[in-house]
Amino acid sequence: MSDPRKAAAPDPDDFLDVDGSLSAEERDIRDTVRGFAARELLPDVADWFDAGTIPEPRALAKSFGDLGVFGMHLDGYGCAGASAVAYGLACRELEAVDSGLRSFVSVQGSLAMTAIHKFGSEEQKNAWLPRMAAGELIGCFGLTEPDSGSDPGSMRTRARRDGSDWVLDGTKMWITNGSIADVAVVWATTEEGIRGFVVPTDAPGFSANTVHGKLSLRASVTSELVLDGVRLPADALLPGSSGLGSPLSCLNEARYGIVWGAVGAARACYRAALDYAATREQFGRPIAGFQLTQRKLADMVVDVNQAALTALQLGRLKDAGRCHHTQVSFGKFACVAAAQRVAREARSIHGANGITLEYPVLRHMLNLETVATYEGTEEIHALSLGHAVTGISAFR
């Protein structure tokens, strides 16, 4: 065995050398997204958050498309066909900037494109996926409703047949990119159960209203979708979709990205706190030298690295085709809570400065409030884990 005293001191930014096990290709993808994020996103994100919007979502979508991040883990139709780990790394590096920007990518790739990729006809795939991958078209995903959150099966949106057409009525809520989307994947109950529909947003009867006054995920567009007698041809139905399991399988993909994203947000907060603690002097010395601060930093570095290991392990399982959806629930449950703890500690280390947009910590902390509830609340994931280990469902 090698002498542990001779091992190199750990890198504070990757204490357990989690990234040391990445392949060259995975490192290249990580570095590319990190470079892109640092140059194209980080300088503006605080302003976007302050403004409560993304000023030029089409330009942003195009730059994401050029990078190849939309649907990067899907095969064919203009998608890169990268590994689950590579996709996770992209989510991690984007969310290290802002959860809203990672959400943009999750919704486009893991929700809208994945739904079409999994359940669409060949014609639907060819019609939508290449242009969505390129960032020329923006997609959104309508499952949640004002009165149906954790219990999506209770949805009220209906699709009824009229001749060969479908007619959709209902309201969807908390839809990321709803008001800037070209296409919405909408889930509705039919006589044969829940089915998915590809709805061009210029269809008569379709409208989207932006949600204002959010205190979280402000660098992201959130909308309500209203479907008022939206008439669609027969080929708008996603033929492979059947039952609630279809949209839930898409959410499972997006959740997987969130697990990685939370690691990015946590790392960014930890890094900011480390920098701040090293330069902020009180009582004549850097606050990093105080025991109470060191305890916080120790808690943070543990949370960040444990979360990073969890994400990577899920990615390896996924690439081996062995990742169960309850394991993704484990990741979301554990990693988002870890990120929230890290963000809160980071904000406390920053003192008053921590509450401003000058530093990223409160922005991340507020974003993580959304990340903790969307795509399955912490409570639902706890119940999913409880079910997995006991065999007893507590809620269904």
Next chain:
Amino acid sequence: MGVQGGWPPAMNIVVLVKQVPDTATERKLSSDDKTLDRAASDGVINELDEYAIEEALLLREKHGGEVTVLTMGPDQATDSIRKALSMGADKAVHVNDEALHGSDALQTAYALSRALGRMEFDLVVLGSESTDARTGVVGAALAEYLELPQLTLAGKVDIEGRAIKVQRLTDYGYDVVEAQLPAVVSVVEKINEPRYPSFKLIMQAKKKPVEKLTIADAEIDAAKVGLANATTETVDFAPAPPRAAGTIVKDEGDGGTKVADFLAEKKFV
């Protein structure tokens, strides 16, 4: 020398890529032979070479043809080759031989000229200097070895048929310099904005051909390369002195005056 001429103007472009220590990390020379300690910091593509790659790709997009990366360096340089391929270059040639260790700028230019002698090309593009040695002479020396026109410090490149026209950036503006292909062009960072590697290209990169050459393969004379035969010698070196602590000016209503006094004292104004 295997220079390709003629028509149609699909261009074979060779872009020279050097791996250098990351400028963001502390760079060191090793004390035993006063050469770069490559293990001390991460290797990255020399920044100006990224502009050279971008320009080569832009020229390929306009004129058709192929972009080949040529790198001289140790095993670790494969990282930089992979990145160049991830940006979109078609293939690569890696000259890697222990005998090249410690070669100076002139020897490097000689070795590269030998490797280029085996290749078909219309244009050689490189960054005008590297962030490690910063000699800025490899482009010129290489052109001399190849007996080709050198168009250095290019801020803009236009090619029509076999004619190449370059805006050569100077302190006072730019000169317009013209030559006939084949030619050697060194670029400055004003020339373009290097692209990000796309994920698709990153994943294709490992499937692209990388030809590995020893000095024997490239017919490089061992007596003309390497530390022992270098034309220049590093006599001594010392680490950069630690940066002196800055002066903090506290604004008590007179901050502007104090800053102005400071600038005047240092003769900045």
